[in-house]
Amino acid sequence: MSYTNPVIPGFYPDPSVCRVEQDYYLLN
DSSP, X not given: OOOOOOOOOSOOSSOEXXXXXXXXXXXX
């Protein structure tokens, strides 16, 4: 498994992760 750890500019106090099959998405 490979992944990237993006640095998100701004203030996101409560992010959540959504999984769609084998992909993961960061939601704010």
